[in-house]
Amino acid sequence: MRVLITGAHGQVGHELMRLVPAGFEATGMSSAELDIADAAQVSAVVDRLQPQLIINAAAYTAVDKAESEPQLAYAVNRDGVAHLASAAEARAIGLLHLSTDYVFSGDATTPYSEQDAPAPTGVYGASKLAGESALVAGCSRYMILRTSWVFGAHGNNFVKTMLRLGRERDELSVVADQQGCPTSAASIARALWTLAQQYRDSGALQWGLYHYSGMPACSWHGFAQEIFAQAHELGILPRVPVVHGISTAQYPTPAKRPAWSVMDCSRLQQAQQITPADWRTELRAVLLELAGQ
Template identity: 45%
Template sequence: MTTPLKILISGQHGQVSRELQQRLGDLGELVVLGRGQLDLSHPEQIRQQVRAVRPDLIINAAAHTAVDQAENEPELAFAINARAPGIFAEEAQALGVPLIHYSTDYVFDGRKDTPYVEDDEPNPLGVYGQSKLAGERAIREVQGQHLILRTSWVYASHGKNFLLTMQRLLQERPELRVVADQIGAPTWAGSIANSTRALIERWLAGRAGAWGTYHLSAQGETSWFGFAQAIGEHLLANGKPCAVLQAIPASAYPTPAPRPLNSRLDCSRLAREWGVTQPDWHSALRECLAEQG
């Protein structure tokens, strides 16, 4: 493969897509297709766009990520999260190019006591996780060159996410109750994009590892409560008001879609196969906050 590349990125305004756009531009031409150009619930649109663009690499950074909303619209969730990835995989294979696709810790039920490895048996608790798992399987069935990257607790300085919600609520309220018994690794979308670039560079250099499914989340672990504490500490350090935090169990904060209590992902396979590692969640959060200003 000679550069410059032509990279097709599905999704335009999503957290990971925006970070990819910032970090991949110098690799070649980025063809970024948002909802206005590409409706992932319409298979023929996907085929037409891929065949028109004829990219050297496809990155599917779009998804139906509204976890609770998915419970009420399973058909749409499965169209976007399950059927669309399979079509991208078919079109990528037809062109003889790789597909990079992002999945989630929600394919697991969270009942394991230790971090999940790639070969653990999935058992999603809700429609979102079920649809994402179906998307993984659709890609694997095609048997083309692909990377399925499972990540967790994604946040950024833009979009809708836990970081931005906490920054607002911690300054608006005197007291805030946050779940403390769900454990995982908050993962900055910028880190995901950096790792994606590193994977692309290794592929271009002829040093690609095995294609397949990998875990890609920040190092370390915490709870949503611990994540909120770190956000609050940053607010206080910058002279801003901060609510008093109260730890609660997930059972005290019921949601339409149940969440796994253990979202920890073992990312050692990606380091071993591709030489790509993630920063600790604390350091990534600091970098994101510094970028936020």
């Protein structure tokens, strides 16, 4: 099966290209090679490659920068998705698309399900929600996978930032009042390839909206503590820094983050037999990769 992967140089795109299963011919295109915000470019690439499936891992993900660059965020996260949806629908191509926990307000206290009403608090989340709407309106063979707190060995993310700070400092402060689910880029890629295999083998999928994130839930503070503990155990850090928990109010950012980002992933588990990965095990694999072991 021929698959077009957009955003191939991003965290998830990189893993998608690395983990291509047997029986697939994947063409990965970075944002420099394919600007999904350009409708004519999207159409031309799809015509040339003639994929049977598109996996969209392209996105504008600079959460804070989006507040001062809304037009750019919407051009990629809404318009780009609309262009892919239009190209896929016109040629009867399936489209798998990644979205985010940031479509929710973060005011909940129980895990968000696909039935819960989105209410984004910033430009990034709003632009991603607009992309979901564009996909639903423009394409009949689609699957939206909302995920959260993505980390991996490739690209910029919280794990790599913590490792850098852990080498530089004996003590640091990390937000402790935001709860979510760290999710490895590799586990997202594996979930997407599992869906692609189901589509290839059966010619159909239970299309729609699904949640997929790592387990268990934790705070950024708890995530940092686990990163340091594992990194020290593996010999990546010479010591475990002291991590002080602080409030969101003590660490102001241009974009408001959801205080609660935990998502219920049971629908994907029941419909597609895809189980959330334990992010602590996934973290160990990423740390080993970063250490070159």
